[in-house]
Amino acid sequence: MVLILCITEVVSWGSLYYSLPAAVGAISADTGWTIVTITACFSAGLVVSAVVGVAVGRILDRWGPRIVMTAGSVLATAGLLALANATTVTGFLAAWLVIGIAQAAVLYQPAFTVIARHYGADRDKPMLILTLAGGLASTIFVPITLGLLTALDWRTTYLVLAGVLAVVTIPLHLLLPTTRDTKAQPVAPERGRQGPVVKSRQFVFLAAGITVMTFSAYAVTLNLLPLVVERGYSAAVAATAFALVGVGQVIGRIGLTVLTRTVRPQHRPFVVGVFVAVTLALFAVIPGPVWMIAVVSLLAGAARGALTLVQATAVPTRWGNARLGELNGVFSAPITAATALAPVAGAALATGLTSYPVAAAVFAGVAVAGAVCAFFADRQSSRPTRNPSQGELADEGQRLAATDT
Structure with missing residues:
Protein backbone atom coordinates (compact mmCIF):
# COMPACT_ATOMS: atom_id res chain seq x y z
CA MET A 1 0.00 0.00 0.00
CA THR A 182 -9.32 -1.90 5.65
CA LYS A 183 -8.48 -2.84 9.22
CA ALA A 184 -9.56 0.31 10.98
CA GLN A 185 -8.24 0.83 14.49
CA PRO A 186 -11.06 0.49 17.07
CA VAL A 187 -12.10 3.72 18.66
CA ALA A 188 -14.01 4.63 21.76
CA PRO A 189 -17.69 5.30 20.96
CA GLU A 190 -17.55 9.00 21.87
CA ARG A 191 -14.79 9.41 19.28
CA GLY A 192 -17.03 8.19 16.52
CA ARG A 193 -19.44 11.10 16.57
CA GLN A 194 -18.13 13.60 14.06
CA GLY A 195 -20.42 16.47 15.07
CA PRO A 196 -19.27 16.98 18.68
CA VAL A 197 -15.64 16.59 17.61
CA VAL A 198 -15.58 19.33 14.97
CA LYS A 199 -17.44 21.70 17.29
CA SER A 200 -15.11 21.07 20.20
CA ARG A 201 -12.75 23.77 21.36
CA GLN A 202 -9.79 21.44 20.88
CA PHE A 203 -10.61 20.71 17.23
CA VAL A 204 -11.37 24.34 16.36
CA PHE A 205 -8.27 25.75 18.08
CA LEU A 206 -5.97 23.11 16.65
CA ALA A 207 -7.28 23.52 13.10
CA ALA A 208 -7.05 27.32 13.41
CA GLY A 209 -3.52 27.16 14.79
CA ILE A 210 -2.15 24.87 12.08
CA THR A 211 -3.98 26.89 9.40
CA VAL A 212 -2.36 30.12 10.58
CA MET A 213 1.08 28.50 10.77
CA THR A 214 0.72 27.05 7.27
CA PHE A 215 -0.53 30.35 5.87
CA SER A 216 2.47 32.22 7.30
CA ALA A 217 5.03 29.64 6.17
CA TYR A 218 3.74 29.53 2.59
CA ALA A 219 3.20 33.30 2.34
CA VAL A 220 6.92 33.85 2.93
CA THR A 221 8.56 30.83 1.30
CA LEU A 222 6.51 31.04 -1.91
CA ASN A 223 7.63 34.68 -2.22
CA LEU A 224 11.24 33.86 -1.45
CA LEU A 225 12.53 34.86 -4.89
CA PRO A 226 11.56 38.56 -4.62
CA LEU A 227 12.62 38.59 -0.95
CA VAL A 228 16.16 37.43 -1.76
CA VAL A 229 16.40 39.73 -4.79
CA GLU A 230 15.34 42.65 -2.58
CA ARG A 231 18.31 41.81 -0.35
CA GLY A 232 20.55 42.58 -3.34
CA TYR A 233 21.25 39.09 -4.67
CA SER A 234 20.88 37.79 -8.20
CA ALA A 235 17.93 35.83 -9.51
CA ALA A 236 20.17 32.74 -9.65
CA VAL A 237 20.90 32.99 -5.91
CA ALA A 238 17.19 33.50 -5.23
CA ALA A 239 16.28 30.44 -7.29
CA THR A 240 18.87 28.38 -5.40
CA ALA A 241 17.43 29.52 -2.08
CA PHE A 242 13.96 28.55 -3.25
CA ALA A 243 15.20 25.12 -4.30
CA LEU A 244 16.77 24.63 -0.87
CA VAL A 245 13.35 25.04 0.71
CA GLY A 246 12.34 21.83 -1.06
CA VAL A 247 15.44 20.05 0.21
CA GLY A 248 14.70 21.30 3.70
CA GLN A 249 11.23 19.76 3.66
CA VAL A 250 12.77 16.29 3.50
CA ILE A 251 15.05 17.14 6.43
CA GLY A 252 12.12 18.49 8.43
CA ARG A 253 10.00 15.38 7.95
CA ILE A 254 12.82 13.13 9.07
CA GLY A 255 13.57 15.45 11.98
CA LEU A 256 9.96 15.43 13.18
CA THR A 257 9.91 11.64 13.09
CA VAL A 258 12.97 11.63 15.37
CA LEU A 259 11.29 14.27 17.54
CA THR A 260 8.24 12.06 18.08
CA ARG A 261 10.35 9.80 20.28
CA THR A 262 10.78 12.54 22.88
CA VAL A 263 7.91 15.01 22.35
CA ARG A 264 4.31 14.03 23.06
CA PRO A 265 1.80 14.38 20.19
CA GLN A 266 -0.03 17.17 22.03
CA HIS A 267 3.14 19.28 22.13
CA ARG A 268 4.29 18.82 18.54
CA PRO A 269 2.11 21.49 16.88
CA PHE A 270 3.36 24.13 19.31
CA VAL A 271 7.02 23.13 18.93
CA VAL A 272 6.77 23.13 15.14
CA GLY A 273 4.84 26.41 15.17
CA VAL A 274 7.61 28.10 17.15
CA PHE A 275 10.13 26.68 14.69
CA VAL A 276 8.13 28.14 11.79
CA ALA A 277 8.02 31.56 13.46
CA VAL A 278 11.77 31.55 14.14
CA THR A 279 12.67 30.69 10.54
CA LEU A 280 10.41 33.44 9.17
CA ALA A 281 11.92 35.93 11.61
CA LEU A 282 15.39 34.96 10.39
CA PHE A 283 14.38 35.93 6.84
CA ALA A 284 13.44 39.33 8.22
CA VAL A 285 16.64 40.03 10.16
CA ILE A 286 19.43 38.26 8.23
CA PRO A 287 20.52 40.14 5.08
CA GLY A 288 23.38 37.77 4.24
CA PRO A 289 25.90 36.51 3.38
CA VAL A 290 24.78 33.98 0.79
CA TRP A 291 25.56 30.95 2.93
CA MET A 292 23.33 32.32 5.70
CA ILE A 293 20.49 32.80 3.23
CA ALA A 294 21.00 29.18 2.19
CA VAL A 295 20.91 27.94 5.79
CA VAL A 296 17.75 29.89 6.60
CA SER A 297 16.10 28.57 3.43
CA LEU A 298 16.90 25.01 4.51
CA LEU A 299 15.48 25.70 7.97
CA ALA A 300 12.32 27.24 6.52
CA GLY A 301 11.86 24.19 4.32
CA ALA A 302 12.38 21.93 7.33
CA ALA A 303 9.67 23.84 9.20
CA ARG A 304 7.27 23.42 6.29
CA GLY A 305 8.04 19.72 5.99
CA ALA A 306 7.48 19.12 9.70
CA LEU A 307 4.23 21.06 9.51
CA THR A 308 2.93 18.68 6.83
CA LEU A 309 3.43 15.69 9.11
CA VAL A 310 1.88 17.51 12.08
CA GLN A 311 -1.22 18.11 10.00
CA ALA A 312 -1.27 14.50 8.81
CA THR A 313 -1.24 13.03 12.31
CA ALA A 314 -3.28 15.64 14.19
CA VAL A 315 -6.71 14.02 13.81
CA PRO A 316 -5.96 10.29 14.25
CA THR A 317 -3.66 11.03 17.20
CA ARG A 318 -6.43 12.79 19.13
CA TRP A 319 -9.71 11.36 17.87
CA GLY A 320 -8.90 7.90 16.54
CA ASN A 321 -10.00 6.51 13.18
CA ALA A 322 -13.78 6.59 13.31
CA ARG A 323 -15.01 8.69 10.36
CA LEU A 324 -11.41 9.73 9.83
CA GLY A 325 -11.96 10.71 6.20
CA GLU A 326 -14.67 13.21 7.12
CA LEU A 327 -12.77 14.59 10.11
CA ASN A 328 -9.61 14.97 8.04
CA GLY A 329 -11.63 16.71 5.34
CA VAL A 330 -13.05 19.24 7.79
CA PHE A 331 -9.67 19.72 9.48
CA SER A 332 -7.69 20.21 6.27
CA ALA A 333 -10.21 22.43 4.41
CA PRO A 334 -9.03 25.76 5.90
CA ILE A 335 -5.41 24.65 5.63
CA THR A 336 -5.76 23.92 1.91
CA ALA A 337 -7.54 27.23 1.35
CA ALA A 338 -4.82 29.07 3.27
CA THR A 339 -2.16 27.41 1.12
CA ALA A 340 -3.95 28.64 -2.00
CA LEU A 341 -4.28 32.23 -0.79
CA ALA A 342 -0.90 32.55 0.94
CA PRO A 343 1.25 33.54 -2.10
CA VAL A 344 -1.08 36.38 -3.06
CA ALA A 345 -1.39 37.54 0.56
CA GLY A 346 2.37 37.51 1.00
CA ALA A 347 2.97 39.58 -2.12
CA ALA A 348 0.15 41.99 -1.23
CA LEU A 349 1.46 42.61 2.28
CA ALA A 350 5.02 43.08 1.01
CA THR A 351 3.75 45.59 -1.54
CA GLY A 352 1.78 47.45 1.11
CA LEU A 353 4.76 47.57 3.46
CA THR A 354 7.19 48.16 0.54
CA SER A 355 9.44 45.42 1.91
CA TYR A 356 9.44 41.63 1.72
CA PRO A 357 11.68 41.25 4.82
CA VAL A 358 9.29 43.41 6.86
CA ALA A 359 6.39 41.29 5.62
CA ALA A 360 8.32 38.20 6.75
CA ALA A 361 8.58 39.71 10.24
CA VAL A 362 4.83 40.26 10.31
CA PHE A 363 4.15 36.68 9.23
CA ALA A 364 6.55 35.46 11.92
CA GLY A 365 4.31 37.16 14.47
CA VAL A 366 1.25 35.57 12.88
CA ALA A 367 2.93 32.16 13.12
CA VAL A 368 3.53 32.74 16.84
CA ALA A 369 -0.19 33.38 17.25
CA GLY A 370 -0.88 30.10 15.47
CA ALA A 371 1.53 28.23 17.74
CA VAL A 372 -0.13 29.70 20.83
CA CYS A 373 -3.54 28.72 19.48
CA ALA A 374 -2.36 25.15 18.94
CA PHE A 375 -0.86 25.09 22.44
CA PHE A 376 -4.16 26.03 24.06
CA ALA A 377 -6.05 23.57 21.88
CA ASP A 378 -4.59 20.69 23.87
CA ARG A 379 -5.00 22.48 27.19
CA GLN A 380 -8.79 22.57 27.07
CA SER A 381 -9.18 20.30 30.07
CA SER A 382 -7.24 19.43 33.18
CA ARG A 383 -6.70 15.90 31.93
CA PRO A 384 -4.23 15.46 29.05
CA THR A 385 -5.73 14.24 25.80
CA ARG A 386 -4.36 10.92 24.68
CA ASN A 387 -5.19 8.05 22.42
CA PRO A 388 -6.43 4.96 24.25
CA SER A 389 -4.44 1.82 23.68
CA GLN A 390 -5.80 -1.09 21.66
CA GLY A 391 -6.32 -3.03 24.90
CA GLU A 392 -8.22 -0.18 26.54
CA LEU A 393 -10.43 0.18 23.48
CA ALA A 394 -11.15 -3.52 23.44
CA ASP A 395 -12.05 -3.45 27.15
CA GLU A 396 -14.34 -0.46 26.54
CA GLY A 397 -16.05 -2.27 23.67
CA GLN A 398 -16.61 -5.36 25.79
CA ARG A 399 -18.02 -3.25 28.63
CA LEU A 400 -20.46 -1.49 26.32
CA ALA A 401 -21.49 -4.76 24.69
CA ALA A 402 -22.23 -6.24 28.12
CA THR A 403 -24.17 -3.13 29.08
CA ASP A 404 -26.24 -3.28 25.86
CA THR A 405 -26.93 -6.96 26.46
Whole structure:
Protein backbone atom coordinates (compact mmCIF):
# COMPACT_ATOMS: atom_id res chain seq x y z
CA MET A 1 0.00 0.00 0.00
CA VAL A 2 2.77 2.46 0.89
CA LEU A 3 4.58 1.76 -2.39
CA ILE A 4 1.37 2.27 -4.40
CA LEU A 5 0.59 5.57 -2.67
CA CYS A 6 4.19 6.81 -3.00
CA ILE A 7 4.07 6.32 -6.77
CA THR A 8 0.61 7.79 -7.25
CA GLU A 9 1.29 10.79 -4.99
CA VAL A 10 4.45 11.70 -6.92
CA VAL A 11 2.62 11.53 -10.26
CA SER A 12 -0.52 13.26 -8.95
CA TRP A 13 1.33 16.12 -7.26
CA GLY A 14 3.67 16.47 -10.22
CA SER A 15 0.98 16.67 -12.91
CA LEU A 16 -1.81 18.42 -10.97
CA TYR A 17 0.21 20.93 -8.94
CA TYR A 18 3.87 21.41 -9.85
CA SER A 19 3.34 21.39 -13.60
CA LEU A 20 1.72 24.82 -13.62
CA PRO A 21 4.62 26.82 -12.11
CA ALA A 22 6.82 25.30 -14.81
CA ALA A 23 4.33 25.95 -17.63
CA VAL A 24 2.86 29.31 -16.61
CA GLY A 25 5.30 31.32 -18.73
CA ALA A 26 4.62 29.28 -21.86
CA ILE A 27 0.85 29.48 -21.30
CA SER A 28 1.00 33.25 -20.89
CA ALA A 29 3.16 33.72 -23.98
CA ASP A 30 0.85 31.61 -26.14
CA THR A 31 -2.54 32.87 -24.94
CA GLY A 32 -1.80 36.44 -23.91
CA TRP A 33 -3.36 35.82 -20.50
CA THR A 34 -1.47 37.42 -17.63
CA ILE A 35 0.45 35.28 -15.18
CA VAL A 36 -1.77 36.67 -12.40
CA THR A 37 -4.88 35.44 -14.23
CA ILE A 38 -3.41 31.99 -14.84
CA THR A 39 -2.27 31.67 -11.23
CA ALA A 40 -5.65 32.85 -9.96
CA CYS A 41 -7.37 30.03 -11.87
CA PHE A 42 -4.95 27.57 -10.29
CA SER A 43 -5.63 28.99 -6.81
CA ALA A 44 -9.39 28.78 -7.41
CA GLY A 45 -8.96 25.07 -8.03
CA LEU A 46 -7.17 24.69 -4.69
CA VAL A 47 -10.01 26.51 -2.92
CA VAL A 48 -12.51 24.13 -4.53
CA SER A 49 -10.34 21.24 -3.35
CA ALA A 50 -10.63 22.55 0.20
CA VAL A 51 -14.42 22.95 -0.03
CA VAL A 52 -15.17 19.51 -1.47
CA GLY A 53 -12.62 17.77 0.76
CA VAL A 54 -15.25 17.23 3.48
CA ALA A 55 -17.64 15.45 1.11
CA VAL A 56 -14.77 13.42 -0.34
CA GLY A 57 -13.83 12.40 3.19
CA ARG A 58 -17.35 11.14 3.87
CA ILE A 59 -17.30 9.10 0.67
CA LEU A 60 -13.89 7.75 1.60
CA ASP A 61 -15.24 6.57 4.97
CA ARG A 62 -18.19 4.88 3.28
CA TRP A 63 -16.65 3.37 0.14
CA GLY A 64 -12.93 3.15 0.83
CA PRO A 65 -9.85 4.39 -1.05
CA ARG A 66 -10.16 2.14 -4.12
CA ILE A 67 -13.32 3.83 -5.38
CA VAL A 68 -12.50 7.36 -4.23
CA MET A 69 -8.91 7.57 -5.45
CA THR A 70 -9.60 5.75 -8.73
CA ALA A 71 -12.49 8.08 -9.47
CA GLY A 72 -10.24 10.99 -8.56
CA SER A 73 -7.62 9.83 -11.07
CA VAL A 74 -10.23 9.54 -13.82
CA LEU A 75 -11.57 13.03 -13.03
CA ALA A 76 -8.03 14.45 -12.87
CA THR A 77 -7.29 13.02 -16.30
CA ALA A 78 -10.44 14.63 -17.67
CA GLY A 79 -9.47 17.94 -16.06
CA LEU A 80 -6.01 17.91 -17.65
CA LEU A 81 -7.54 17.10 -21.04
CA ALA A 82 -9.95 20.02 -20.63
CA LEU A 83 -7.03 22.24 -19.61
CA ALA A 84 -5.10 21.33 -22.75
CA ASN A 85 -8.09 22.28 -24.91
CA ALA A 86 -9.09 25.49 -23.11
CA THR A 87 -9.20 28.46 -25.49
CA THR A 88 -10.70 31.04 -23.12
CA VAL A 89 -10.02 32.10 -19.57
CA THR A 90 -13.45 30.76 -18.61
CA GLY A 91 -12.60 27.34 -20.02
CA PHE A 92 -9.20 27.41 -18.36
CA LEU A 93 -10.81 28.26 -15.01
CA ALA A 94 -13.43 25.53 -15.42
CA ALA A 95 -10.68 22.98 -16.07
CA TRP A 96 -8.86 23.95 -12.87
CA LEU A 97 -12.10 23.73 -10.89
CA VAL A 98 -12.51 20.15 -12.12
CA ILE A 99 -8.88 19.44 -11.25
CA GLY A 100 -9.51 20.94 -7.79
CA ILE A 101 -12.25 18.38 -7.13
CA ALA A 102 -9.90 15.63 -8.28
CA GLN A 103 -7.09 16.93 -6.05
CA ALA A 104 -9.30 16.41 -3.01
CA ALA A 105 -9.57 12.73 -3.96
CA VAL A 106 -5.97 11.92 -4.89
CA LEU A 107 -3.51 14.18 -3.03
CA TYR A 108 -2.25 13.96 0.54
CA GLN A 109 -5.49 14.10 2.54
CA PRO A 110 -7.05 10.84 1.29
CA ALA A 111 -3.62 9.19 1.31
CA PHE A 112 -3.06 10.22 4.94
CA THR A 113 -6.46 8.81 5.86
CA VAL A 114 -5.70 5.49 4.18
CA ILE A 115 -2.34 5.21 5.96
CA ALA A 116 -3.75 6.15 9.36
CA ARG A 117 -6.63 3.68 9.16
CA HIS A 118 -4.53 0.82 7.82
CA TYR A 119 -1.55 1.14 10.17
CA GLY A 120 -3.20 2.60 13.29
CA ALA A 121 -0.65 3.47 15.97
CA ASP A 122 2.17 2.39 13.64
CA ARG A 123 1.36 5.12 11.11
CA ASP A 124 4.35 7.43 11.70
CA LYS A 125 6.92 5.56 9.61
CA PRO A 126 4.59 4.92 6.61
CA MET A 127 3.53 8.59 6.65
CA LEU A 128 7.16 9.67 6.70
CA ILE A 129 7.92 7.44 3.71
CA LEU A 130 4.86 8.78 1.87
CA THR A 131 5.72 12.44 2.44
CA LEU A 132 9.38 11.89 1.57
CA ALA A 133 8.28 10.41 -1.75
CA GLY A 134 5.75 13.19 -2.29
CA GLY A 135 8.48 15.74 -1.68
CA LEU A 136 10.22 14.46 -4.81
CA ALA A 137 7.28 15.42 -7.03
CA SER A 138 8.60 18.89 -7.81
CA THR A 139 12.14 17.59 -8.25
CA ILE A 140 10.90 15.06 -10.82
CA PHE A 141 8.06 16.83 -12.61
CA VAL A 142 9.30 20.42 -12.93
CA PRO A 143 12.25 19.28 -15.11
CA ILE A 144 9.98 16.84 -16.98
CA THR A 145 7.47 19.60 -17.72
CA LEU A 146 10.19 22.03 -18.77
CA GLY A 147 11.74 19.34 -20.98
CA LEU A 148 8.42 18.64 -22.67
CA LEU A 149 7.92 22.37 -23.24
CA THR A 150 11.20 22.58 -25.14
CA ALA A 151 9.88 20.07 -27.71
CA LEU A 152 6.10 20.59 -27.50
CA ASP A 153 3.66 23.43 -26.93
CA TRP A 154 1.96 23.70 -23.55
CA ARG A 155 -1.27 22.09 -24.76
CA THR A 156 0.47 18.98 -26.02
CA THR A 157 2.54 18.92 -22.84
CA TYR A 158 -0.61 18.70 -20.77
CA LEU A 159 -1.97 15.97 -23.04
CA VAL A 160 1.18 13.97 -22.30
CA LEU A 161 0.84 14.63 -18.56
CA ALA A 162 -2.80 13.51 -18.70
CA GLY A 163 -1.71 10.28 -20.36
CA VAL A 164 1.00 9.65 -17.77
CA LEU A 165 -1.44 10.32 -14.93
CA ALA A 166 -4.04 7.95 -16.35
CA VAL A 167 -1.65 5.12 -17.19
CA VAL A 168 0.15 5.21 -13.83
CA THR A 169 -2.43 6.16 -11.20
CA ILE A 170 -5.71 4.60 -12.36
CA PRO A 171 -4.51 0.95 -12.35
CA LEU A 172 -2.54 1.46 -9.12
CA HIS A 173 -5.49 3.03 -7.30
CA LEU A 174 -7.58 0.05 -8.37
CA LEU A 175 -5.25 -2.09 -6.23
CA LEU A 176 -6.08 -0.18 -3.05
CA PRO A 177 -8.43 -1.79 -0.49
CA THR A 178 -12.13 -1.16 -0.15
CA THR A 179 -13.71 -0.32 3.19
CA ARG A 180 -14.18 -4.04 3.86
CA ASP A 181 -10.46 -4.66 3.31
CA THR A 182 -9.32 -1.90 5.65
CA LYS A 183 -8.48 -2.84 9.22
CA ALA A 184 -9.56 0.31 10.98
CA GLN A 185 -8.24 0.83 14.49
CA PRO A 186 -11.06 0.49 17.07
CA VAL A 187 -12.10 3.72 18.66
CA ALA A 188 -14.01 4.63 21.76
CA PRO A 189 -17.69 5.30 20.96
CA GLU A 190 -17.55 9.00 21.87
CA ARG A 191 -14.79 9.41 19.28
CA GLY A 192 -17.03 8.19 16.52
CA ARG A 193 -19.44 11.10 16.57
CA GLN A 194 -18.13 13.60 14.06
CA GLY A 195 -20.42 16.47 15.07
CA PRO A 196 -19.27 16.98 18.68
CA VAL A 197 -15.64 16.59 17.61
CA VAL A 198 -15.58 19.33 14.97
CA LYS A 199 -17.44 21.70 17.29
CA SER A 200 -15.11 21.07 20.20
CA ARG A 201 -12.75 23.77 21.36
CA GLN A 202 -9.79 21.44 20.88
CA PHE A 203 -10.61 20.71 17.23
CA VAL A 204 -11.37 24.34 16.36
CA PHE A 205 -8.27 25.75 18.08
CA LEU A 206 -5.97 23.11 16.65
CA ALA A 207 -7.28 23.52 13.10
CA ALA A 208 -7.05 27.32 13.41
CA GLY A 209 -3.52 27.16 14.79
CA ILE A 210 -2.15 24.87 12.08
CA THR A 211 -3.98 26.89 9.40
CA VAL A 212 -2.36 30.12 10.58
CA MET A 213 1.08 28.50 10.77
CA THR A 214 0.72 27.05 7.27
CA PHE A 215 -0.53 30.35 5.87
CA SER A 216 2.47 32.22 7.30
CA ALA A 217 5.03 29.64 6.17
CA TYR A 218 3.74 29.53 2.59
CA ALA A 219 3.20 33.30 2.34
CA VAL A 220 6.92 33.85 2.93
CA THR A 221 8.56 30.83 1.30
CA LEU A 222 6.51 31.04 -1.91
CA ASN A 223 7.63 34.68 -2.22
CA LEU A 224 11.24 33.86 -1.45
CA LEU A 225 12.53 34.86 -4.89
CA PRO A 226 11.56 38.56 -4.62
CA LEU A 227 12.62 38.59 -0.95
CA VAL A 228 16.16 37.43 -1.76
CA VAL A 229 16.40 39.73 -4.79
CA GLU A 230 15.34 42.65 -2.58
CA ARG A 231 18.31 41.81 -0.35
CA GLY A 232 20.55 42.58 -3.34
CA TYR A 233 21.25 39.09 -4.67
CA SER A 234 20.88 37.79 -8.20
CA ALA A 235 17.93 35.83 -9.51
CA ALA A 236 20.17 32.74 -9.65
CA VAL A 237 20.90 32.99 -5.91
CA ALA A 238 17.19 33.50 -5.23
CA ALA A 239 16.28 30.44 -7.29
CA THR A 240 18.87 28.38 -5.40
CA ALA A 241 17.43 29.52 -2.08
CA PHE A 242 13.96 28.55 -3.25
CA ALA A 243 15.20 25.12 -4.30
CA LEU A 244 16.77 24.63 -0.87
CA VAL A 245 13.35 25.04 0.71
CA GLY A 246 12.34 21.83 -1.06
CA VAL A 247 15.44 20.05 0.21
CA GLY A 248 14.70 21.30 3.70
CA GLN A 249 11.23 19.76 3.66
CA VAL A 250 12.77 16.29 3.50
CA ILE A 251 15.05 17.14 6.43
CA GLY A 252 12.12 18.49 8.43
CA ARG A 253 10.00 15.38 7.95
CA ILE A 254 12.82 13.13 9.07
CA GLY A 255 13.57 15.45 11.98
CA LEU A 256 9.96 15.43 13.18
CA THR A 257 9.91 11.64 13.09
CA VAL A 258 12.97 11.63 15.37
CA LEU A 259 11.29 14.27 17.54
CA THR A 260 8.24 12.06 18.08
CA ARG A 261 10.35 9.80 20.28
CA THR A 262 10.78 12.54 22.88
CA VAL A 263 7.91 15.01 22.35
CA ARG A 264 4.31 14.03 23.06
CA PRO A 265 1.80 14.38 20.19
CA GLN A 266 -0.03 17.17 22.03
CA HIS A 267 3.14 19.28 22.13
CA ARG A 268 4.29 18.82 18.54
CA PRO A 269 2.11 21.49 16.88
CA PHE A 270 3.36 24.13 19.31
CA VAL A 271 7.02 23.13 18.93
CA VAL A 272 6.77 23.13 15.14
CA GLY A 273 4.84 26.41 15.17
CA VAL A 274 7.61 28.10 17.15
CA PHE A 275 10.13 26.68 14.69
CA VAL A 276 8.13 28.14 11.79
CA ALA A 277 8.02 31.56 13.46
CA VAL A 278 11.77 31.55 14.14
CA THR A 279 12.67 30.69 10.54
CA LEU A 280 10.41 33.44 9.17
CA ALA A 281 11.92 35.93 11.61
CA LEU A 282 15.39 34.96 10.39
CA PHE A 283 14.38 35.93 6.84
CA ALA A 284 13.44 39.33 8.22
CA VAL A 285 16.64 40.03 10.16
CA ILE A 286 19.43 38.26 8.23
CA PRO A 287 20.52 40.14 5.08
CA GLY A 288 23.38 37.77 4.24
CA PRO A 289 25.90 36.51 3.38
CA VAL A 290 24.78 33.98 0.79
CA TRP A 291 25.56 30.95 2.93
CA MET A 292 23.33 32.32 5.70
CA ILE A 293 20.49 32.80 3.23
CA ALA A 294 21.00 29.18 2.19
CA VAL A 295 20.91 27.94 5.79
CA VAL A 296 17.75 29.89 6.60
CA SER A 297 16.10 28.57 3.43
CA LEU A 298 16.90 25.01 4.51
CA LEU A 299 15.48 25.70 7.97
CA ALA A 300 12.32 27.24 6.52
CA GLY A 301 11.86 24.19 4.32
CA ALA A 302 12.38 21.93 7.33
CA ALA A 303 9.67 23.84 9.20
CA ARG A 304 7.27 23.42 6.29
CA GLY A 305 8.04 19.72 5.99
CA ALA A 306 7.48 19.12 9.70
CA LEU A 307 4.23 21.06 9.51
CA THR A 308 2.93 18.68 6.83
CA LEU A 309 3.43 15.69 9.11
CA VAL A 310 1.88 17.51 12.08
CA GLN A 311 -1.22 18.11 10.00
CA ALA A 312 -1.27 14.50 8.81
CA THR A 313 -1.24 13.03 12.31
CA ALA A 314 -3.28 15.64 14.19
CA VAL A 315 -6.71 14.02 13.81
CA PRO A 316 -5.96 10.29 14.25
CA THR A 317 -3.66 11.03 17.20
CA ARG A 318 -6.43 12.79 19.13
CA TRP A 319 -9.71 11.36 17.87
CA GLY A 320 -8.90 7.90 16.54
CA ASN A 321 -10.00 6.51 13.18
CA ALA A 322 -13.78 6.59 13.31
CA ARG A 323 -15.01 8.69 10.36
CA LEU A 324 -11.41 9.73 9.83
CA GLY A 325 -11.96 10.71 6.20
CA GLU A 326 -14.67 13.21 7.12
CA LEU A 327 -12.77 14.59 10.11
CA ASN A 328 -9.61 14.97 8.04
CA GLY A 329 -11.63 16.71 5.34
CA VAL A 330 -13.05 19.24 7.79
CA PHE A 331 -9.67 19.72 9.48
CA SER A 332 -7.69 20.21 6.27
CA ALA A 333 -10.21 22.43 4.41
CA PRO A 334 -9.03 25.76 5.90
CA ILE A 335 -5.41 24.65 5.63
CA THR A 336 -5.76 23.92 1.91
CA ALA A 337 -7.54 27.23 1.35
CA ALA A 338 -4.82 29.07 3.27
CA THR A 339 -2.16 27.41 1.12
CA ALA A 340 -3.95 28.64 -2.00
CA LEU A 341 -4.28 32.23 -0.79
CA ALA A 342 -0.90 32.55 0.94
CA PRO A 343 1.25 33.54 -2.10
CA VAL A 344 -1.08 36.38 -3.06
CA ALA A 345 -1.39 37.54 0.56
CA GLY A 346 2.37 37.51 1.00
CA ALA A 347 2.97 39.58 -2.12
CA ALA A 348 0.15 41.99 -1.23
CA LEU A 349 1.46 42.61 2.28
CA ALA A 350 5.02 43.08 1.01
CA THR A 351 3.75 45.59 -1.54
CA GLY A 352 1.78 47.45 1.11
CA LEU A 353 4.76 47.57 3.46
CA THR A 354 7.19 48.16 0.54
CA SER A 355 9.44 45.42 1.91
CA TYR A 356 9.44 41.63 1.72
CA PRO A 357 11.68 41.25 4.82
CA VAL A 358 9.29 43.41 6.86
CA ALA A 359 6.39 41.29 5.62
CA ALA A 360 8.32 38.20 6.75
CA ALA A 361 8.58 39.71 10.24
CA VAL A 362 4.83 40.26 10.31
CA PHE A 363 4.15 36.68 9.23
CA ALA A 364 6.55 35.46 11.92
CA GLY A 365 4.31 37.16 14.47
CA VAL A 366 1.25 35.57 12.88
CA ALA A 367 2.93 32.16 13.12
CA VAL A 368 3.53 32.74 16.84
CA ALA A 369 -0.19 33.38 17.25
CA GLY A 370 -0.88 30.10 15.47
CA ALA A 371 1.53 28.23 17.74
CA VAL A 372 -0.13 29.70 20.83
CA CYS A 373 -3.54 28.72 19.48
CA ALA A 374 -2.36 25.15 18.94
CA PHE A 375 -0.86 25.09 22.44
CA PHE A 376 -4.16 26.03 24.06
CA ALA A 377 -6.05 23.57 21.88
CA ASP A 378 -4.59 20.69 23.87
CA ARG A 379 -5.00 22.48 27.19
CA GLN A 380 -8.79 22.57 27.07
CA SER A 381 -9.18 20.30 30.07
CA SER A 382 -7.24 19.43 33.18
CA ARG A 383 -6.70 15.90 31.93
CA PRO A 384 -4.23 15.46 29.05
CA THR A 385 -5.73 14.24 25.80
CA ARG A 386 -4.36 10.92 24.68
CA ASN A 387 -5.19 8.05 22.42
CA PRO A 388 -6.43 4.96 24.25
CA SER A 389 -4.44 1.82 23.68
CA GLN A 390 -5.80 -1.09 21.66
CA GLY A 391 -6.32 -3.03 24.90
CA GLU A 392 -8.22 -0.18 26.54
CA LEU A 393 -10.43 0.18 23.48
CA ALA A 394 -11.15 -3.52 23.44
CA ASP A 395 -12.05 -3.45 27.15
CA GLU A 396 -14.34 -0.46 26.54
CA GLY A 397 -16.05 -2.27 23.67
CA GLN A 398 -16.61 -5.36 25.79
CA ARG A 399 -18.02 -3.25 28.63
CA LEU A 400 -20.46 -1.49 26.32
CA ALA A 401 -21.49 -4.76 24.69
CA ALA A 402 -22.23 -6.24 28.12
CA THR A 403 -24.17 -3.13 29.08
CA ASP A 404 -26.24 -3.28 25.86
CA THR A 405 -26.93 -6.96 26.46
